[in-house]
Amino acid sequence: MNRRTPFTHFDADALRVSEVISRGASKGRVQAKDMPRASHGIIVNPSLMPLHSLELRCRALLPVLRPTDAFSRFTAAELYGLALPRKRALGVRDPLPIDIVTELPARALRRAGVASHSVRAQTVEVHRLAGLPVTSPADTWCMLAGRVSHERLVALGDAVLTGLRIDRGGGQRSPPLATLAELYAACAQHERSVGSVARAAALPLLRWPVDSPAESALRLRIREAGLPDPQVNCPIEVEGRTLHADLGYPTFRVAIEYEGRYHFTGGEEQARFDVERHELMIAAGWRVLRATARDLRSPESFLRRLSEALR
Known part of the structure; x- marks a missing residue:
């Protein structure tokens, strides 16, 4: 087989070198640049290159x-x-x-x-x-x-x-x-x-449903401060429907909303959605505390506000 002749016998994401040789490639042919190696002894189907995702990297290891x-x-x-x-x-x-x-x-x-x-x-x-x-x-x-x-x-x-x-x-x-x-x-x-x-x-x-690692981290900060464990996905009845705060205390009617990055980068539509949501909670008699990534890094101010709200 000429070195420049494309090898067209790939029917898998990756093959062992020995398998490629058994399908007609010479020992010299498998050293060509169009025979990419994922690991020692494994040749990857060139159509998958580059291996830009974890899934492709895993698939390339299947032969071994x-x-x-x-x-x-x-x-x-x-x-x-x-x-x-x-x-x-x-x-x-x-x-x-x-x-x-x-x-x-x-x-x-x-x-x-x-x-x-x-x-x-x-x-x-x-x-x-x-x-x-x-x-x-x-x-x-x-x-x-x-x-x-x-x-x-x-x-x-x-x-x-x-x-x-x-x-x-x-x-x-x-x-x-x-x-x-x-x-x-x-x-x-x-x-x-x-x-x-x-x-x-x-x-x-462990709790569920929880929508982000930041919400889990905030819950742990609250617990570590000696405050009561908040309820996750806390239901709040507003105008005949139910909203869910990230965390909350139904007994105290205190809701906690974690504002991730998308709340600040989501544009006018996201901002309007957040404002209306919080106004509905407040109108239903709940106090809404908002937390950000800064409160995870330095939680003292947020924890003080939460402690006061619970009192």
């Missing part, structure tokens, strides 16, 4: 995955759409290595660009996500314990129990990724692994 392997930890969380800490905060290079778990007694997969680890047999449940073997959302949450902060672990658990927001304005969510019972069952399976203390501390604090 064994039945005992699955994508896990940070990789699984990102594939499920869960919000993760910034890469810089993790102290790792860009892109992040691909997390792959292997069930014992098989040996962990050793390969450049892969962060491998092992678990006891029958510890994790594996789901198929767009054709990829991925640890279940409950197992993924358990395996992130001890690797992210307490605050982030609670926020990830809230997101797992809530489901992901489909459209910010309409209030539509995907189904929950897991139930609380499934999280407890997974924690029992992982009780002897890294993060058991972190899981035990975070599990009782």
Whole structure:
């Protein structure tokens, strides 16, 4: 086969070098520039290049995955759409290595660009996500314990129990990724692994529905200050319909709204929506406290206002 002749026998996202050779390519041909390597011994279908997404990077590793392997930890969380800490905060290079778990007694997969680890047999449940073997959302949450902060672990658990927001304005969510019972069952399976203390501390604090990590963080700030736990997605009856504050205290008729960045960048329509919403809550006899990212960094002023409102 001439080096310049396109290789047209790809019927997968990636193939082992030996498979490409068995389909007619010479040993010299597989060294050509149009035979991109995803990892040692793996040639990627050129139509997928560059591997600009995590999903494509995972697909490129499928030829070397064994039945005992699955994508896990940070990789699984990102594939499920869960919000993760910034890469810089993790102290790792860009892109992040691909997390792959292997069930014992098989040996962990050793390969450049892969962060491998092992678990006891029958510890994790594996789901198929767009054709990829991925640890279940409950197992993924358990395996992130001890690797992210307490605050982030609670926020990830809230997101797992809530489901992901489909459209910010309409209030539509995907189904929950897991139930609380499934999280407890997974924690029992992982009780002897890294993060058991972190899981035990975070599990009782999980709530749903919660729409953002910032709302979870604000709830923890309130709790850490010794104030009563607020109700998430607090219902407020206004003019024959029900609005839901991010957090609230029905007994005290105090509502808390977290104003994320989109509230300030959403333009006139978003601003008008927010104003009308808050005016309706106030007209229904509720006091509305608004919090921003600054209140998460320096919560003293907000907590003082909240304490006064509850008194």
